[in-house]
Amino acid sequence: MITIQTGRPLGKRLQTKNNTEVSWFEQTPLLSLELIWATGAMPKSAIIDIGGGASRLLDVLLDEGFTAISVLDVSATALATAKTRLGARAAQVTWLSPT
Secondary structure (H helix, E strand, O other): OOEOOOOOEHHHHHHHOOOOOOOOOOOOOHHHHHHHHHOOOOOOOEEEEEOOOOOOHHHHHHHOOOOEEEEEOOOHHHHHHHHHHHHHHHHHEEEEOOO
């Protein structure tokens, strides 16, 4: 199981904090978007967000018309948060978790 600096399991941290309260939250993930565009990725390009969890990157990629998006995360809690936030659009994403 992955642990973070507090020694608590990652899933527990996400269960006790709102996803916008964790240190890695970005409302708009500008650096990630800049790096994706710098590769020349197009909306039909396959994108996998490793450790994406509840990231807002998915929202922007879907808004930009990307159609081959996958998210891999060890936290089922984080993935559930993202799926809930995306609503019906969650069906457009491939969700990957080791659990």
